[in-house]
Amino acid sequence: MLKIEKNALVSMSIKLEDDNGNLVDESDEMIYLHGGYNQIFQKLEDELEEAKVGDSFNVKLTPAEAFGEYKESFVLKELLEDLPEDISVGTELDGEEEGVVYVVESIDEKHAILNANHELAGIALSVTGEILEIEHLSDEAVEEILNMEHEH
Secondary structure, X not given: OOEOOOOEEEEEEEEEEEOOOOEEEEEEEEEEEOOOXXXXXXXXXXXXXXXXXXXXXXXXXXHHHOOOOOOHHHEEEEEHHHOOOXXXXXXXXXXXXXXXXXXXXXXXXXXXXXXXXXXXXXXXXXXXXXXXXXXXXXXXXXXXXXXXXXXX
16 A cells, blocks of 8 residues: 655645634645655655545644744834835735735734734644545656646
C-alpha cells in the first residue's frame, strides 16, 4: 500500500475549526504535493508523512503554525488623501514590502484602517480529515506542478 512520502500527490478531505469548534473552512477534496513545497501547513505535512489511503488525521495548530500571530504593526490608520480615491471596505492595496497586501477594513470621513494580517491570524486551528488518494510522481511531473504554481 502506498504511503505519503516526498513527491507524492495527495488528495484528502479537510476541515478547519477554531478553538471554539466553529467551522472555518471545509473541502471534500484538497490536493497538495508532499515534500516541503509549502503547499500546506508544515506541521500538518509532517504529521501526514507515512500515512496511507483511508487514514484520518487530527492536528492542532498554534496561530504561529497556521496563519501566523496577529501583528498590531500590520494595522495602519492612513489619511484618505494619501490613498487611491476609489477605495472601499474590502479593497486590497499592495504594501511597500514584497508580498504584503493590506485590506481596507473601515473608512471614516478622514481615515481608512488597513490591515495586512491574514483573516485567520492569531487563531489556533484544529485540522481534521482523511487521506483519499496517493499518487507517486516522477521528477518531471513534480517539476511541471511546481512550474505551474509559479505562473499564477
